[in-house]
Amino acid sequence: MAATMHAFADAAELARNLADKVAASLSTAITTRGTAVITVSGGSTPRAFFQELSTRDIDWSKVTITLVDERFVPADNERSNHLLVASNLLRNKAKAAKFQPLYQAAGSVEEAAALATAATQAIGNPFDVAILGMGGDGHTASFFPGGSNLKVALDPTTPRGIITMEAEGAGEPRLTFTFSSLQDAGLLVLHIEGEGKKDVLRKAEGAGDEADMPIRAILRRAASPVDIYWAP
Template sequence: MSWVHEHRFPDSLALAHALSGEIKVDLEEAIQERGAASLVVSGGRTPARLFEQLRGEALDWSKVWITLADERWVETTAAASNEKLVRETLLTGPAAAAHFVGLKNPAPAPEAGADWATRALTRVPHPFDVVLLGMGDDGHTASLFPGSLALGKALDRSVPPGCIAINSLTAPHARLSLNLSALLDSRRIILHIEGESKWQVYQRAKAAGPVAELPVRSVLHQKEVPMDVYWAP
């Protein structure tokens, strides 16, 4: 897996400083070359410190578009909402000038909401400049969960880039997730993980095996998009 570059740090603060600077450079270069930049982020507990660092970077945030890799089908004011996390920890200060496209929408159910979100995503510059992913202890990334009935369709590269409604067998809430085609419609993918247990899952996922068992393999074993892994204990 020589196309995957690993970056290890002594703690999450050192990781946040380094990764924030890397993302800033990528977005800056995109703005200079194309007049706009796009960043896909993930929710959960892991990226909060990174977001707090990133929001202070000196960028022309008015030319940056931000969206989500996945979202729980909850109101955007709910504690479980990834949009709420991003608005409170990233889209403040200078970064409040960025354009944000959320995935949760007025559709009555996630299945209808997936079509709505796919259309909304056409506003975000493609290919995405940076896709920032996390990973669960079960090997899921975005909301591509092992055991989900929708996983096969989500991983099918013949399906056009877009959103898919998906459920986890273990995690609460129905969800929307970018499918694999959408995640790979990018210039760079970064997997941000912290903690010893996730490092062990990552080591398992690096080895050959069924993607359905550890869906993060779908991005680790592809050779189309440069891939970086950032880890701290």
């Protein structure tokens, strides 16, 4: 499916425009179905977008927010994506939204993945909105080059749900939605900033193996068109 590049003058303009687009998509879902689901990514890039989105005037009480992926750390850990979302998105008008975490207090990351899969099944799929990021190594979600479960995670026949991932570039063990869970979102966005990430994207759009740059799986095989939001 083709990708469309939306380029903006700076990160603030990108955040405003992406918040407007996402808010419109969520509102449409609420009007059509009565509820809406958005899954978001961590890292430093989405912070301004989260803050913008939190002020948008939609019926947040009918919105469920979850995470594309998460580190196997408690919600109060400074590296937790849950904490990032709680601090930047679950505020202002978006305080009324429901949040579904991926981290589950469990004896192992594998047990946590099973619990998270069960917990997220109730929120429905496909997602109305999925916001992906991309690392300098070409990873997205927790699909890391050399990841322990990368082949399974990227396999389109792997069921929707949460899978574990461990990789040299990942730090802590991770919990991540599978490719099948993300690739057919109503609005599928890759949010990246900086010339360096643009160069990584260009490389990913060229020939090469998905295992080397897992973002290629989204760019090449997603059922939904990919909207790329970029600013220098």
